[in-house]
Amino acid sequence: MPISRSAATPRRRFLRASAALGAAALPAARATGAEPALEVPAWTRTPGEPVLWHAYGQPDAHEAHVVRRTRGTAVLPGAASSLTPLQNLHGIITPTGLVFERHHAGIPQIDPAQHRLVVHGLVQRPLILSMDDLVRFPAVSRIHFLECSGNTGVEWRGAASTSIQQSHGLLSCCEWTGVRLSTILQEVGVDPAAAWVLAEGADGAAMSRSIPIAKAWEDALLVYAQNGEMLRPEHGYPLRLFLPGWEGNASIKWLRRLKLGAAPFMTREETSKYTDSLPDGKARQFTFTMEAxxxxxxxxxxxxxxxxxxxxxxxxxxxxxxxxxxxxxxxxxxxxxxxxxxxxxxxxxxxxxxxxxxxxxxxxxxxxxxxxxxxxxxxxxxxxxxxxxxxxxxxxxxxxxxxxxxxxxxxxxxxx
Amino acid sequence: MPISRSAATPRRRFLRASAALGAAALPAARATGAEPALEVPAWTRTPGEPVLWHAYGQPDAHEAHVVRRTRGTAVLPGAASSLTPLQNLHGIITPTGLVFERHHAGIPQIDPAQHRLVVHGLVQRPLILSMDDLVRFPAVSRIHFLECSGNTGVEWRGAASTSIQQSHGLLSCCEWTGVRLSTILQEVGVDPAAAWVLAEGADGAAMSRSIPIAKAWEDALLVYAQNGEMLRPEHGYPLRLFLPGWEGNASIKWLRRLKLGAAPFMTREETSKYTDSLPDGKARQFTFTMEAxxxxxxxxxxxxxxxxxxxxxxxxxxxxxxxxxxxxxxxxxxxxxxxxxxxxxxxxxxxxxxxxxxxxxxxxxxxxxxxxxxxxxxxxxxxxxxxxxxxxxxxxxxxxxxxxxxxxxxxxxxxx
The missing domain is CATH 2.60.40.650 (Immunoglobulin-like)
Known part of the structure; x- marks a missing residue:
């Protein structure tokens, strides 16, 4: 093959090409020691793996280092978090297998045929919905980020992280599909006294948060699919709440109950946790929005x-x-x-x-x-x-x- | 729990709610026989699986039917296709594990450290690029569909498919990240006589297509990442060509060579295959664009x-x-x-x-x-x-x- 390797070429060309962009030079191609022969490589000389080697595809073995990782050791293995390897990712979509986790009592194994969503409290017509019922309602799909409000929290105490996965990895972005919560509120009929919604998960922690009803009407979603396929177990299979732009903790996974009430329900996750202590000894509460x-x-x-x-x-x-x-x-x-x-x-x-x-x-x-x-x-x-x-x-x-x-x-x- | 199941509720409410949308009634919630007890379910009464149950996440066991499937039996297991289960998917992003496959000599196992892209032919400065070299160039990410021009081809002979996965499943949509081919063309300096680019894969078929140079300048990408992570083996790891809007066959996977020439190279894939025979005995050739x-x-x-x-x-x-x-x-x-x-x-x-x-x-x-x-x-x-x-x-x-x-x-x- 009549190829002369021209290591200096990238520098000159990229310089010229990028001059109009205001950019600067690409370095010479790295001297990588032995250059692979230019003849046909070994993997071209033999048939490859068959179609459907994996009926559900998996990453290449050379990418085995690109995984979620925990931050230290948890007291309880089910009450911890795993982080997204932002240092290895491209674009804006987070592959679902690498979307961060935060659990408080581990990942429940839920039979979707047995799962129910109960909607009650200050409503005119309490309701119990199966997954078959839920997917009959009109759906929407939206690309949104999801961030734990504890993300980058280690940086409060100085430059504590030696990996962006550790400092910023409680952050992912997916396409979410589900039913608008407002659609379900119309079904049940909201009592005028209702101002808050308690969302409760079916996990062992019965994770619970109080959501202002304005958010429920505005853009809250009852999500069953993520990046095109059904939710994964660790992300709330078969149903989760999703609150665009709000701290991840409030987007209750494995959602089994919504109770409408006149006041916030003051769960553990909004009293002892997920509040922000201020210098004067007071604390900010219900600081849902993730700022820029x-x-x-x-x-x-x-x-x-x-x-x-x-x-x-x-x-x-x-x-x-x-x-x-x-x-x-x-x-x-x-x-x-x-x-x-x-x-x-x-x-x-x-x-x-x-x-x-x-x-x-x-x-x-x-x-x-x-x-x-x-x-x-x-x-x-x-x-x-x-x-x-x-x-x-x-x-x-x-x-x-x-x-x-x-x-x-x-x-x-x-x-x- | 003071719940009265009101099976008739959805019909009335959704009727009213959707009247403004011009829609009609949702049926009564299905009578599913035995209603699960409303007490706390079994999976809430026990701790769940730990964080990092899977460091790289996998679908729930109840979704095991949502997989790629082949269309019949291939003569050679590596020369076949697998199809995306559109009947089970939501939104527009196809999860990478379910993106369709079409291979002509199976899936090569490529060491990315040894992989090279050769750019030669009618260029001023032939070039050999490693993956480390390639990822140094400016990158772009784009969400585009990918469709095999053979998709729905069985329908030419009548309503032949009993599954949308079989009829339309050679279709996926992902976020693709890579380097503009135009950036590389600027590096090598294109001879004015160059009108076509031969793209060759490193698979056992050395899959090859001729691409008009206008497409190479316009929007062709050298892609290394898909839905945020590095390409999977079956989608061209570690490098593929991607031609937005064009038949998938031309987006050569496992890309190892680009040769610029004055005329199309008349490979098998654009002469005996991937042409369209017309009633008058002639054939359309180089019909790249996938129409609406x-x-x-x-x-x-x-x-x-x-x-x-x-x-x-x-x-x-x-x-x-x-x-x-x-x-x-x-x-x-x-x-x-x-x-x-x-x-x-x-x-x-x-x-x-x-x-x-x-x-x-x-x-x-x-x-x-x-x-x-x-x-x-x-x-x-x-x-x-x-x-x-x-x-x-x-x-x-x-x-x-x-x-x-x-x-x-x-x-x-x-x-x-």
Whole structure:
């Protein structure tokens, strides 16, 4: 084959090609030692695996490191979380097998034929629905992010994470399909005195949260499918509540009961947990909305740069208040900023992928991203966030994240 | 628990609620025989499975029937196809484990560290790229459908399929991430005489297609990720070509070589295969674009109606020419039509989910959908398609599909 390997080519061409984009040079193709022979490779010389090798497909064996991981050891194996490997992912859709988990009494094994949703309390016509009943109602599909309000919580105590999977991995984005809760509220007839809805799960914790009825009418969903297929067991099979833009904890999985009441039900998950202690000794309660946040997923603390030259900075931005409006990136720790490219579609309360060209000169650098959402809200610095909220919080940390690049290409988590 | 089961409630409420939508009644909740007790179910009384039961998640055991399936028996197990179970799916994203397959010599097992892409022929600077090189270039992510031009081909000979998985299952829609081919063309410098690009796979068939260079410049992608994670083996790991809106066969998997030339290379896959024989003995060649098509996925031939009353008709529409503009549905075999709801986002060359309310009166019905795309192209009837193309074709069947509902609720595939 008349090929002359031209290692210097990428640098020159990408330089020229990207000049119009304001970008800089791609480094020369890496000298990888022995170059594979250009003759036909071994795997072309033999028949491959048959069709339906897996009737339900699985990742390649070389990707076995791309898995959910826990954060330390839980006291109870069923009361813990697993995190999404953002450092290995692309685009905005999270593959369902890698969507994060947070359970309080493990994953129940539910027979969908036996599962029922009970709707009662301050309603005119209490109702019991089977899954067969539920799927008969008009459905909607929506792409939305899901984030635990404890995501990035370790950063309240300093730059504690050595992996973006550990710092930001309680975050995923899927296409969710189900019935509008408003459709079911119309079925049962809501008593005018009803102001809150208790949602209760069928897991061993009977996980329960109080939801303002306005959210139930506005956009709450009773979800049975995720990324096209039925929910997985760990995500609430066969039925979960889904509250777009709100903290994940409130989107009760394995949903078995909705009770309408005049006041919040003051469950454990909104009194001793999932509240935000403030410096003055008071606590914020029912802080459902996930405020705007962004993070650079490449290059991040998990990666190591392969020498100076061109890199595409890539990351994720999102807001529980609607759409991302713009993202700015800094490579000098916030001294200067420039606008990143937003990759469409930019959807309501979905992850948005941003990209920015970067020419690394080989010197120290600090990479940051800062999102502005359509309400005008700007992601705060860590100092701004702590000035407002103090250091007693566990939840709702959404500050700008800093990745500090050293001259050897290694990257550290550093609060600046 | 003070619940009185009110089986008649859904009918009345959904009637009232949906009146504004022009819809009709939901039937009474089905009498399922023994009603599960309303006390706390067994799975709530015991701790569930631990977090990271599966570090990479899997579907629930009750969904084991939702798998890819083949169409008959292949002469060679590696030269066959598997089909996506559209009858069980929701929304527009196809879960990667269920994305259809079509292989010509099986699925090669490729070491991504050893894989190379060679770009040569009528170029100024031939190039060999490793995967590490490729992922350094700027990337894009796009949601697009992928359809085999043989999809629905069995319908050329009459209503041959008794499952929508068999008739329409060579169709999927994913988020694809990779490098624009135009970026690589800029790197290598295209000779002005170059008009076609040969794309060759690293599988045992060395699958090859000729692509007009205009498509390479316009929107062709070198894809390495699908629905957020690296490609699966059966979808081209670690690298494939992706040609938005074009027949799937041309989006060469396991891509190892791109050769630029002045004329098409006349490979087997564009001479003896993937051409369309016409009534006059001539054949259409290089008919890449997948024309507009739609199909009702529920209720479809796979389903059985549970009695008269409300059903939401739901289906998929797509076009290789851009965006879906509108979908009309008929429940009387095309005698009358009404416009369906398109569920957003309606994306360029992506599946679009449509929905329409339907009140089944219990009598015979024939369900059809008809898409119009943004170019004004209208999906043809089977008769119109055959009048134009004759009956010698295997590929590019995109006629309106009919599902015939009998009074007992069973549904048949019927060409009308």
């Amino acid at each position: 946040k962004s993070v650079i997923t490449y290059p991040a603390v998990d990666h190591r740069l392969r020498g100076r030259g061109y890199y595409e900075i890539s990351g994720l931005a999102w807001t529980g208040q609607g759409r991302v409006k713009r993202v700015d990136v800094s490579t000098d720790g916030g001294a200067s900023w420039r606008e990143a490219r937003l990759e469409g579609p930019v959807l309501d309360r979905a992850l948005t992928r941003f990209r920015a060209d970067w020419q690394w000169d080989g010197g120290p650098a600090v990479l940051q991203s800062r999102v502005t959402d359509e309400t005008g809200y700007v992601q705060p610095t860590g100092r701004q966030l702590i000035a407002q909220r103090g250091l007693n919080s566990l939840y709702h940390y959404n500050a700008i994240q800093s990745w500090k690049v050293a001259t050897d290409g290694s990257i550290a988590n550093a609060q600046v | 098509k739609s199909v009702i996925t529920y209720p479809a031939v796979d389903h059985r109606l549970r009695g008269r009353g409300y059903y939401e008709i739901s289906g998929l529409a797509w076009t290789g020419q851009g965006r879906v503009k509108r979908v009309d549905v008929s429940t009387d075999g095309g005698a009358s039509w009404r416009e369906a709801r398109l569920e957003g986002p309606v994306l360029d060359r992506a599946l679009t989910r449509f929905r329409a309310d339907w009140q089944w009166d219990g009598g015979p019905a024939v369900l059809q959908s008809r898409v119009t795309d943004e170019t004004g192209y209208v999906q043809p009837t089977g008769r119109q398609l055959i009048a134009q193309r004759g009956l010698n074709s295997l590929y590019h069947y995109n006629a309106i599909q009919s599902w015939k509902v009998a009074t007992d609720g069973s549904i048949a595939n019927a060409q009308v």
